Amino acid sequence: MIKQSGRAAEHSPIFVTVDLVIFTVRQDALQVLLIERGNEPHLGRWALPGGYVRDGETLDEAASRELGEETGIDGGRLHLEQLRAYSEPERDPRGRIITVAYLALGPELPLPTAGTDARxxxxxxxxxxxxxxGTLAFDHDVILRDALETARSQLEYTTVAAAFCAEPFTIGDLRHVYEVIWGVTLDPSNFRRKVTHAEAFLVPTGERRFPEVGRPATLYRRGVARLLIPPLLRSGDVAGTGTSRVAAVRRER
Amino acid sequence: MIKQSGRAAEHSPIFVTVDLVIFTVRQDALQVLLIERGNEPHLGRWALPGGYVRDGETLDEAASRELGEETGIDGGRLHLEQLRAYSEPERDPRGRIITVAYLALGPELPLPTAGTDARxxxxxxxxxxxxxxGTLAFDHDVILRDALETARSQLEYTTVAAAFCAEPFTIGDLRHVYEVIWGVTLDPSNFRRKVTHAEAFLVPTGERRFPEVGRPATLYRRGVARLLIPPLLRSGDVAGTGTSRVAAVRRER
DNA sequence: GCAAAAGTGTTAGACCTACACCCATGC
DNA sequence: GCATGGGTGTAGGTCTAACACTTTTGC
Incomplete structure (x- = not known):
């Protein structure tokens, strides 16, 4: 059993949830999966999907399980990573609940059916x-904003953009992801050069896709690289001193 | 009161701690603050400082409080940011305890006195x-490794290196931080050009420091910029495909 | 003067942006 | 042919690594 040291009341156990920011690119826009809450609090409001971490489960496992429950997708097939923890004591009116937000990225996904506590x-x-x-329940506005900036930033330094494309995909598909998420238009020829020169980012399948109109495009799969070297920097937003932005960068080996 | 929904035993409340990775540069090396544990489990082993999150406290507040308790430093004066949560069910033999790791950076700090549960x-x-x-207690080896890579990466994209320098500092001081943390030697003239051209990174004080030997150096304070634009990339470690590394990048506005 | 660290200048090559231009396909 | 998106080439500017060189101090 857990033995509390010190004054017992000072550190009570805390309920822990995971919340998922599931992004996909559909209809020329970055979209996020929302559920309409079927329970109090915030009954009837839109929120990020999520749920309690169960006994014996890691946060990653809880996120993967919730992802499967909410989308019907095998969690192992999607890009899924921890964003950060949110811990304002008043963030949930039911009591002290900390949430750990996860970012999930995938190609166009089916509209999920409502779950047990979602209408x-x-x-x-x-x-x-x-x-x-105040658009979303709880502090999910803040989580969503953080997740968006993380995703935008990750396109610069990592190969996660490919996670938005169903394999096999064309360079045009990949460019579309960048354009939609960054909200810019990119030069097709320069974009092509950058992504094809980044080693182990793209692996040609040898096949081609024949569009309705135009020249057929070479098809690719994701390579094994996870870091994009050299990075593909957004150039449009470097104006100013960067004083209003804070960056946190993390890398594992 | 907190009302559990569903099968009650499936999601019990969890104890939550914060653990601090406190980095400083001293004696030409990046050093981390460790405590020798004075209680079970892992009695007598070295570990990262940390403690339980108290009722009504955010994670940031808990980290800041622990920082003050462990170092005697006003937590508000140090760079402090959340790294990520660690949640392996077996990570602590006392039971289910999730920890949220924080990264703290500061100029050469005094050796703290042992706290209540540290020998x-x-x-x-x-x-x-x-x-x-297995050098450190719990999973603190993993946390330390993650923190090191985060710190190394942050030097590239942010101005946190200045957090390791007591103000006012010289460009040589700042370069020393980069060299020690990255484990490289940098060209002094090119380094100077980069950091002085990055807007709002360094503010000259108008004073100079007279070293034991050599020409006096201009003194600076940290500017308001938090993002380093353009970034100051490590070039030495881009060899290979980057396949063995995973990056997560986060940015706030 | 000499050693040491600060600071400036220069040059060759890499890289990047913008844009012209060619290619392969459906209709 | 023509429209459309795929794909290649290239000139000009920018950035950067490498390193030569000058400056300012203590001894």
Missing amino acids: AARWAPVTSLLGRA | AARWAPVTSLLGRA
Whole structure:
């Protein structure tokens, strides 16, 4: 049994949840999966999917399980990574609940069926949700904003953009992901050079895709590289001193 | 009160701690603060400082409080940021305890006095601790390794290196931080150009420091920039495909 | 003067942006 | 042919690594 040291009341155990920010690119927009809450608190409001961490389960496992429950997708097939923990004592009116947010990225996913404590589920364009606070339940506005900036930043330094594309995919598909998530248009020829020169990012399958119109495109699969070297920097937003932004960068070997 | 939904036993509340990776540069090495544990489990082993999150406290507040308790330093004066949560069910033999690791950076700090549940405290060179697993208690080896890679990466994209320098500092001081943490030697003139051209990174004080030998150096304080634009990339370790590394990048506005 | 660290200048090559241009396909 | 997206080439500017060189101090 757990033995508390010191004054017992000072550190009570805490309920821990995971919340998922599931991004996909569909209809020329970055979209996030939302559920309509079927229980109090925030009954009827839109929120990120999530749930309690169960006994004996790691956070990663809880996130993967919730992902499967909410989308019907095998969690192992999607890119899934921990974002950060959110711990404001008043963030949940039921009591002290800390949540660990996860970022999940995938190619166009089916609309999931509503789960046990959700009345409905839908894909929502991310940009339409930001800007006005209080759109989502709890502190999910903040989590979503953090997740968006993480995703945008990760496109620069990692190969996760490929996680948005169903394999096999074309360079045009990949460029579309960058354009939608960054909200810019990119030069097709320069983009091609960069991604094809980054080693182990793209592996040609030898096949081609024949579009409705235009020249057929070479098809690729994801290579084994996870870091994008050299990085593919957004150039548009370096204006100014960067004083209003804080960056945290993490890398594992 | 907290109302559990579903089968009650499936998601019990969990004890939550914060653990601190406190880095400083001293004696030409990156050093981390360790404490010798004065209680079971792992009595007598070296570990990262940390403690339980108290009722009504955010994780940031808990980290800041622990930092003050362990180092005697006003937590608000140090760079402090959340790294990530660690949640292996078996990571602590006392039971289910999740920890959220924090990274703290500061200029040469005093050796702290041992706290209530620590027999001793010391600074240890980081490189001497890595390589062999099982050096530290719990999963603190893993946390330390993650923190080191985060710190190394952050020097590239942010201005946190200045957090290792007591103000006012010289460009040589700053370069020394980069050299020690990256384990490389940098060209002084090119380094100077990069950091002085990065806007709002360094603010000259107008004063100079007169060393034992050599030309006096201009003194600077940290500017308001938190992102380093353009980044100051490590070039030495880009060899290979990057296949063995995973990157997670996060940015806030 | 000499050693040492600060600081400036220069040059060759890498890289990047913008854009012209060619290619392969459906209709 | 023509429209469309795929894909290649290239000139000009920018950035950077490497290193020669000058400056300012203590001794």
